[in-house]
Amino acid sequence: MRLLSLELRNYRNYAHLELEPGARLNVFLGANGQGKTNLLESVALLALSRSPRARRDADLVGPLFSEARVTAGVEAEGRRTEIRLSIRTEGAHSHRQVEVDGQPRRSVDLPGLFRVTLFWPDDMDLVKAGPEHRRRLLDQMLVQVSPGYARLLGRYARALEQRNSLLKQVAAGGQPASALDVWDLEVARLGCQLAAARRRAVAALRGPSSLHHAAISGGETLELEYVGPPEDMLRALEASRLDDLRRGTTGTGPHRDDVLVRLDGREARGFASQGQQRTAVVSLKLAEADVVAELTGERPVLLLDDVLSELDARRRGALLERLCEPGQVIITSVEAGPLPPALMAGSLVRCIERGTVRSCGPAG
Ligand SMILES: Nc1ncnc2c1ncn2[C@@H]1O[C@H](COP(=O)(O)OP(=O)(O)OP(=O)(O)O)[C@@H](O)[C@H]1O
Ligand SMILES: [Mg+2]
Secondary structure, eight states: OEEEEEEEEEETTEEEEEEOOOSSEEEEEOOTTSSHHHHHHHHHHHHHSSOSSOSSGGGGBOSSSSEEEEEEEEEETTEEEEEEEEEEEETTEEEEEEEETTEEEOGGGOTTTSOEEEEOGGGGHHHHSOHHHHHHHHHHHHHHHOTTHHHHHHHHHHHHHHHHHHHHHHHTTSSOGGGGHHHHHHHHHHHHHHHHHHHHHHHHHHHHHHHHHHHHHTSOOEEEEEEOOOSSHHHHHHHTHHHHHHHTSOOSSGGGOEEEEEETTEEHHHHSOHHHHHHHHHHHHHHHHHHHHHHHSSOOEEEEESOSTTOOHHHHHHHHHHTTSSSOEEEEESOSTTSOHHHHHTSEEEEEETTEEEOOOTTO
């Protein structure tokens, strides 16, 4: 998997950018607010069909005119594909157009055509914040590697919504409790499939993430544990029906899943230091890339935004060493200092300044 070319038009703070990244390590340097994250976001947008940080498509459109466009030439499965996403705003509304090799396609067709593994500072929520962030890690990976997964997620969400709305009707006396039976079955059936896929994903991530973490940290033990719904979900739904009726929501199922992240035997969220937590998240992301490579036969493009900050010199060195394996990597940093000269010499290095990308001057 490789990004061969990228063109941005009126995308966030980029008026017009044309870029041909190198096949291996690409380093983008720039001060705060110059466009480093925006650049990686545009690449992730094509792979995932949604920006991991924009709440609305309209946020992606720059100030020059009412349309933003991202076009990428990618190499996947041995051939070149051109992917284009245009976002047009009309008042408060925005409209998307997706083209693959010049043919109109739907947004949902994008994931899987071009795969990335993205780390950016918001990903620290993976250890710092609630379980929804860890579920999203699993979902983001599974959507890219298993074709039916996105649909399964959607069907489960709709079944859950139906059951929840019925719970409220039954509680209000508008429906008999037996009306819930059919939705219990459906939620349990889809929920079991979802949980099985996530359980397998965590099992696959366990080995590589603990290897990466041990190597970067110099010996700490990272452990993952999937905490999913009960084995017999139908029985659990029936058992919790009274509670669910009282609350008006469904209390068991994969929408409550979590992944416990332990460092040297203790929960990382409450015990690990800032740098240790960052090491754990980066290790999880590197493991995600390994698993995607294993399952698809192609390494995803690694996008690492500001990954080096907060890590001490030894951890930075060990992390950068792990990036020297085959595969394309795009990394951003506010300064060149932490990057070893030997690594820079073998990389494509560019400086970003106010939405333009250029060769770095002698000081850069
Ligand atoms: N839709 C938009 N139109 C124009 N400019 C935008 C838009 N959205 C964001 N920006 C601007 O883009 C600039 C660059 O943002 P970006 O997040 O890429 O910075 P960065 O280089 O990653 O900085 P940092 O090192 O602080 O993370 C910001 O100043 C932001 O205000
Ligand atoms: Mg940034």
